[in-house]
Amino acid sequence: MNINVTKSQIGLDGVPAAETVLSHVDGERGELIIAGQNVADLAGKASFEGVSARLWAGASGKALSEANVRASLGAARERAFARLPDLLPATRGMSVVDGFRAGIAGLRGENGLEDEATIVGAFPVIAGALVQRTRGNDPIAPEPNVSHAADTLRMLLGRKPEPREVAALDTYFVTVCDHGMNASTFTARVIASTQADLFAAVTGGYCALTGPLHGGAPEPVLEMLDAIGTRERIKPWVDDALARGERLMGFGHRVYRVRDPRADVLKAAIERLEASGADLPFASEVEVYIREALRRKNPARPLETNVEFFTAILLDALEIPRQAFTPVFAAARAAGWTAHAKEQQRTGRLIRPSSSYVGVMP
Numbered sequence: 001m002n003i004n005v006t007k008s009q010i011g012l013d014g015v016p017a018a019e020t021v022l023s024h025v026d027g028e029r030g031e032l033i034i035a036g037q038n039v040a041d042l043a044g045k046a047s048f049e050g051v052s053a054r055l056w057a058g059a060s061g062k063a064l065s066e067a068n069v070r071a072s073l074g075a076a077r078e079r080a081f082a083r084l085p086d087l088l089p090a091t092r093g094m095s096v097v098d099g100f101r102a103g104i105a106g107l108r109g110e111n112g113l114e115d116e117a118t119i120v121g122a123f124p125v126i127a128g129a130l131v132q133r134t135r136g137n138d139p140i141a142p143e144p145n146v147s148h149a150a151d152t153l154r155m156l157l158g159r160k161p162e163p164r165e166v167a168a169l170d171t172y173f174v175t176v177c178d179h180g181m182n183a184s185t186f187t188a189r190v191i192a193s194t195q196a197d198l199f200a201a202v203t204g205g206y207c208a209l210t211g212p213l214h215g216g217a218p219e220p221v222l223e224m225l226d227a228i229g230t231r232e233r234i235k236p237w238v239d240d241a242l243a244r245g246e247r248l249m250g251f252g253h254r255v256y257r258v259r260d261p262r263a264d265v266l267k268a269a270i271e272r273l274e275a276s277g278a279d280l281p282f283a284s285e286v287e288v289y290i291r292e293a294l295r296r297k298n299p300a301r302p303l304e305t306n307v308e309f310f311t312a313i314l315l316d317a318l319e320i321p322r323q324a325f326t327p328v329f330a331a332a333r334a335a336g337w338t339a340h341a342k343e344q345q346r347t348g349r350l351i352r353p354s355s356s357y358v359g360v361m362p
Contacts, residue, residue: 020181023035035051035055035178038261040261042174043265043269048148051174052120052335053066055336073121074121074143076119076120076121077144079118080121100130101206101210116198124151125139142155152169164272168318172315175265176307176332183208183214184214185205191341192344192345193349201338209330215333218326219326224249242297251306252306263307270313273318291305
């Protein structure tokens with residue numbers, strides 16, 4: 001039987017695939033709610049551990065405290081570091097992005113411990129080890145008693161981060177930890193719906209994240225800013241790029257019809273960071289002109305700034321290497337992936353969409 005679908009449904013636009021208590025995206029209003037709170041209210045007020053506790057409690061129906069999660073993640077980072085001799089050999093000769101995929105694919109449950117903490121705790125340990133290897137250094141052992149954001153920066157940078165740096169990364173982690181039924185989260189839920197374990201689900205989620213249409217845009221944002229170079233070149237560079245039909249990275253979103261609410265949260269975090277490495281005035285001038293140019297090109301539906309524009313500037317200001325941007329994004333989003341996978345396993349059913357056959361009938 002041929003199933004008729006509208007053009008907007010190709011790609012499952014607007015088609016609910018699950019019921020969730022974890023997060024909600026309203027693209028028309030530019031609103032993101034995570035675990036019952038607006039993202040702007042969470043960022044800078046709640047820690048990554050606190051938001052992870054909310055997500056995991058919502059998914060499992062069991063109460064969790066911020067202190068519980070902080071302790072679990074600290075212990076999980078230590079366990080992951082002890083496993084690096086087993087995990088890293090599979091990553092030899094790979095880029096940081098590809099090596100990270102191989103490393104997390106080797107994770108598994110340990111001694112009946114909660115899988116979500118094992119996964120989220122391991123992600124920055126693997127990312128840090130891969131970054132240090134590119135510098136010819138040994139992996140840096142975690143400190144289980146500091147925050148997840150602080151330890152992530154330690155292992156990436158090879159030094160003790162300043163409090164303002166930790167606050168900036170923690171805000172980033174909170175802001176991007178979950179985002180509705182995005183491509184990587186949907187992938188994780190599909191895998192979890194088969195009753196595969198959380199490790200399989202998050203590995204699939206990460207693979208989806210590496211695509212340039214999902215999580216792969218922050219690095220090209222910096223490449224664009226580097227190419228523009230000076231304030232005098234903003235107008236001619238942008239006008240030429242649009243005339244050639246090029247896509248300007250960091251603008252437009254599949255869901256949001258207005259400005260991505262996460263963009264303003266991260267811009268404020270950069271302002272609080274006041275890092276010498278972040279030329280926010282220049283980046284803001286680029287953003288303003290691109291938005292104006294996009295409005296002129298398409299008045300009916302101009303493309304607004306998305307989260308990736310200020311993600312690139314924030315992570316660069318924190319001195320995180322560009323090749324680690326996607327794994328660092330995954331370190332935050334893993335909280336959401338694991339929560340969605342657990343929620344799917346607990347309350348959902350096998351996800352099995354239909355397709356509309358347009359081939360020749362026998």
